[in-house]
Amino acid sequence: MLSKYLKFLLLFFLTIIAVLIYLEFNESYKLSIESKLFYALGDYNTSYELSDQALRLQEYNTMALHIKNRSKASIEIVEFLKESEEFEIEIKNTLAKTNLTKGEMSKIKMMTDVIINRYLNLNKVFIEDDNLLNSAKTQYLKFQKLNHEITTNAK
Numbered sequence: 689m690l691s692k693y694l695k696f697l698l699l700f701f702l703t704i705i706a707v708l709i710y711l712e713f714n715e716s717y718k719l720s721i722e723s724k725l726f727y728a729l730g731d732y733n734t735s736y737e738l739s740d741q742a743l744r745l746q747e748y749n750t751m752a753l754h755i756k757n758r759s760k761a762s763i764e765i766v767e768f769l770k771e772s773e774e775f776e777i778e779i780k781n782t783l784a785k786t787n788l789t790k791g792e793m794s795k796i797k798m799m800t801d802v803i804i805n806r807y808l809n810l811n812k813v814f815i816e817d818d819n820l821l822n823s824a825k826t827q828y829l830k831f832q833k834l835n836h837e838i839t840t841n842a843k
Contacts, residue, residue: 716746723755730817732762758814765815765824768806772827775799779834793838800835804828 723738736759742752779796782788807828815821 714746716742716749716752719745720749720751720755723752723759727755727759727762732759732766735759736763758816761811761814762817762820764810765812765820768803768810769820769823769827771806772803772831775803776827776830797835797838800831800838803831804835807831 719738719742723735723742726732726738727735736756739752739756739759742749743756746752779799782792782796785792807824810824812821812824
């Protein structure tokens with residue numbers, strides 16, 4: 689007679705084998721696992737596309753849905769960083785001029801407002817990449833400081 693421990697181990701290994709067989713023959717979950725790998729590597733666009741494919745195959749694939757949401761949020765932060773860096777360069781070039789017009793100062797203020805509002809509206813809950821979050825926060829704080837300086841000097 690098998691002991692309870694051996695029965696447990698046997699049941700455990702049979703369960704793992706069943707899960708592996710299921711995953712091997714389920715294309716949706718294969719794509720989900722691949723998507724998770726690309727997400728972990730920081731390739732959020734590929735991760736998003738693979739999880740979207742997985743969901744088209746099986747709409748109740750919660751793993752794919754979860755990864756798709758994380759990928760989408762990460763893509764939005766990457767786009768935020770790109771836009772904020774472009775704005776930062778344009779602002780630095782404008783500030784390098786000696787006499788700024790009211791229009792140029794208004795444009796800089798508007799650009800800082802855009803970046804601040806974009807950051808506040810980002811979905812940061814699903815993000816696992818601390819470097820990505822910290823980079824976004826750093827950009828936000830730079831623009832917030834510049835916005836404050838412009839607002840203070842305008843008075």
